[in-house]
Amino acid sequence: MTTDPYRTVRGRGEARVSVRGSEFIGHAMPASTVEDAEAFIDAVSDEYADATHNVPAYRIRADPLREWESDDGEPTNSAGKPALSVLKHEELENVVVVITRYYGGTNLGVGGLVRAYSQATKKAVEAAGIKEERPHEQVSITVEYDDSGTVRGIIESTGYEFDAAYEADVSFSVRTPVSEAATLRDRIQSATSGRAKIE
Structure with missing residues (x-):
């Protein structure tokens, strides 16, 4: 296990983005293990069980680093991958996000979905706040x-x-x-x- 400092989120953050009638709710949370990340994903999915999609992504410090995402029924690489890309771009570790989507009746296309999921992830991370942590x-x-x-x-x-x-x-x-x-x-x-x- 590396002893270097790393960037993570301070606490739980939530942010909403509306795109052409669809509502995207970004949830971000620190998680020190894959089990913590999966428990948070399950909790959000249960809380928003009526949503069209609950798209998860996480990056957990382990040996090696564990990264995972899912499109949860959205077109391939239109949802989970953009969410994970934001976490990578921000160089965040020990973090989990779930982006909840309520479909608004208008298809956004893959490009529109990528933008919406990226934006909701970014705003949720900003709401949670970023800090440097030492193991x-x-x-x-x-x-x-x-x-x-x-x-x-x-x-x-x-x-x-x-x-x-x-x-x-x-x-x-x-x-x-x-x-x-x-x-x-x-x-x-x-x-x-x-x-x-x-x-």
Whole structure:
């Protein structure tokens, strides 16, 4: 898994585009796994079950990168491919989109469909907002009370998100960028003379 930063969407975004009577509703959402992406596609398809088409596309960071799209009954390459092309053009990863279409009685032709699906995808992504994300991992640290203050100080100095549980021992769960996890482990082992249990 690469540790490089990547571009993704901030949250859920929705946008509407009307073209000659047809209504296109773009839905965009971050998704860190193929399962998350497919669950979102199913949820939107269920919510808009009365729509003429629900066209999905996603790009998920995996080894290798997973890309998928479907025309959902639209003419070949007129819907899913344009949606996926927008995600590629914006260099977005860990993102899923579904474009819902309500047919308005006028055939748009393949060119018209490509434009409409591209526009709805672009607007949904804009509504969701784009951010740069760094891959993270959870680091679990368990120490005795004597070392807990030192360890907490190190974690707080990094600015990483963490949870602490004070029981017989003290456990910290730290969300750290993958690229910086080894450094954090080394600092804590040094500070506790190797007494910390780190997973």
